[in-house]
Each structure stands twice: as C-alpha cells, then as structure tokens.
Amino acid sequence: MNSTTKTIAMVAGEASGDLLGSLLMGAIKQVAPNVRFIGIGGPKMQAEGMEILFPMEKLAVNGYLEVLRHYRELVGIRRDLRERFIAQPPDIFIGVDAPDFNLDLELALKQHGITTVHYVSPSIWAWRGERIHKIRQAVSHILALFPFEAPLYQQAGVPVSYVGHPLADILPEVPKRAEMREQMRIMPKSAKVFAFLPGSRQGEVRRLARTYIETAKLILQQLPEAQFLVPLASRETRTIFENEIWKQEAQQLPITLLFGHAHDAMIAADGVLVASGTATLEAALLKRPMVITYKMSGLSYWLAKRKQYLPYVGLPNILAGKFVVPEILQDDATPENLAQALLNLINSKQAVAELEQIFTQMHQTLRQDTAQKAAAAIQPYLA
Secondary structure, eight states, rough: OOOOOOEEEEEOOOOOHHHHHHHHHHHHHHSEEESEEEEEEEEEEEHOEEEESOOOGGGGOOSSHHHHHHHHHHHHHHHHHHHHHHOOOEEEEEESSSSHHHHHHHHHHHTTTTEEESSOOOOOOTOTTTTTHHHHOOSSSSSSSTTTTTTHHHHTTTTTEEOOOHHHSSSSSOHHHHHHHHTTOOTTTTOOOEEEOOOSSSSHHHHHHHHHHHHHHHHHHHTTTTTTEEESSHHHHHHHHHHHHHHHOOOOOOOOEEEOOOOHHHHHHHHEESSSSSHHHHHHHHHHOOOEEEEHHHHHHHHHHHHHHHHSHHHHHHHHHHHHOOOEEEGOHHHHHHHEEEHHHHHHHHHHHHHHHHHHHHHHOSSSOOHHHHHHHHHHHEE
16 A cells, blocks of 8 residues: 555444444554544544544434434534535545434535445344435445344445454453452352443433332342442443432442443343343343343334334344343333343343353354454455
C-alpha cells in the first residue's frame, strides 16, 4: 500500500458498537498502517485514535418514543456528518450497528460515490425484513456477525462477509468461576450469586431498576445467603439504580453495585437476570443460566411486537433456533415471575448442564477471529 494516509469515517451508537469499532480499528491499523479515523465513537474508539466529532451518547436512544423525543437533534447530527463527509470524502465509511441512524447516512454517502460498509447486520431476520431493499441501496458491503445472516444477503445481491462475533474471541471458553468468586470476595463460598444486568441505557435502567430490586427481595426469602451483583455502565445509570434502592428502602439488601465489570459479575454468578441485548450473548458465551427480560413504553412494545417475525427476542434463543432460556417481557416481567424463573433454572443441575453444552457449541461457531476477518474484508476498498 502506498504511503498516502487513508481516511476512514466511522459511526458507532452505543457501548457494544464502541467495543466492535475499537477492535476493528486495531485490526485495520495492522493491515493499513497509514490510516486516520474520524466520526462518532466512545472511549474505546477514542483510545484507538479516533477524532470524535460528536459524543456517542447522543445516539444511544432506543424505542420509538425515545427516538421521537431526540429526533431533531439526531437529524441535525446526521445532516452535519453527511455534509462534512460529502465535502471531504473519506476513503471509506463504516457504520457500526445503529442501523436507524447509519443506513440513511450510508445511503446519502453511497449516492455520492463513497464506499459504505455496515458492520453488524440489522436484524432483518427478526423484524422489518423489508429493510433489505434499503440496505442494498445504502451499503457496499455488509459484515455479518452470525452465520445464518450471510445467505439472506447473498440472495438479495448484497456483498457480505460472515466474520463471527468478536465477543467469542474475547471471552474465555471455560470461565474461571471459582477464581472470580474469590477475587470478588464472595462469602460464604456456598452463597448463591446472581448477576442482575439492567441494560446500558438510562431509559432501560429507569424501567427495570424497581423490578430488579423487588426480584432480589423475593429471591432472598428463598435463599437467605443469596448475593446480587449489579454492573452499571455509566455514572448516570449507577445513580438511577442507587436512587431506586433508596426509594425502595432496600439499603439492607446484599446488592453490590459495580462500575462496569459485567463479565466478572456474570462469571461469578450462578444465575443471570439480563435485559435483552448484547449482554444476553455475553451471558451465553460465559455459559451462564439466564432469564432474559425487557420493558419499554407500551406503544413502543406494541409497535415492535407487530413487526416481529420470531417468537423470541434474546440472541441465545435466536442462535439456537428455539427457546433455551426463558424470556419474560413487558407486563409479564413481574418480580414474582422473574424470581421464580431464576430459582427454577439454578435449582436444576440438568438444565444448567444442558445450557453449558448448548452455549459451548455456540461459542465455537462464533469464534472466527472477527476483527482480522472484518479488516481483511475492508482492505480491498482501501487499496
């Protein structure tokens, strides 16, 4: 490759995209040393050398009503990026997930002759399958994380590479549970430990915090030695959860709030209660029994339900093609139902062993040296 610097514009919309983007940046730098990155990313992408144009938090909204509330600001950011990249075209634009934001931007850039790569297939297999037509117009190349996605794009005539999931490269196939419990000073050693993950967005934590605390109270009635680890992604989400503990007068509960450390909490846990999203896949790759839950505004849920093709929303169930872990969503997500489901799971040695087997197989399928494969798919566009 010649010595002229190539510019890669990237946009990631939340923590999982920041991780994906940063790993990809590292891998691209190995195959294309003279490269600069510009766009929207989080702390991990910034640490890899990205010039940040807007804070990533601006894009981290989900649900129809939440997006409507921030609509003007989101449209303004997208317009600014579009004008900037058309005026000073990057050699390639990579949208990392965030399809609602990135696909419109990619469409405009591709029409101006800019190569557009979308990293993480939008979940067209789960809902809104008609998006594949827009993707074909907007995207020069799709990088798909799951093996069943590539054939869908091939049939639609969209260039695609299956690159596996980076978490399968990062997370250990056999997590060291006893060591992690010791490191986290969990006493007594026989205590049942639960990792409660209420999501990385403020809205998610607001909707789930009370339910999670009440679920912990019910589990304690059955297991007096139980302990609860609650990893929170940011100072804001931690404050929301802490405030709810005070509101519920639940300061006496054996709840440890962690700043990050979600993987550590899951490794140490006997069971995981997790808000739907990437964390469900992390729990599966760490071979943990889990109950998946989610709450959104009533209207958002109704709209999402109408457009949904699959009977499940959690990635472990989608990848298995069947219900392997419970999903308790929206109005069904009562503390009683969640506590009962968690206790049923961890009390069944057979269920736990079967899940470990299913999740190990999943891990092996998804481990593909993702960042290197993705960088290899991008390299020809930088030549």
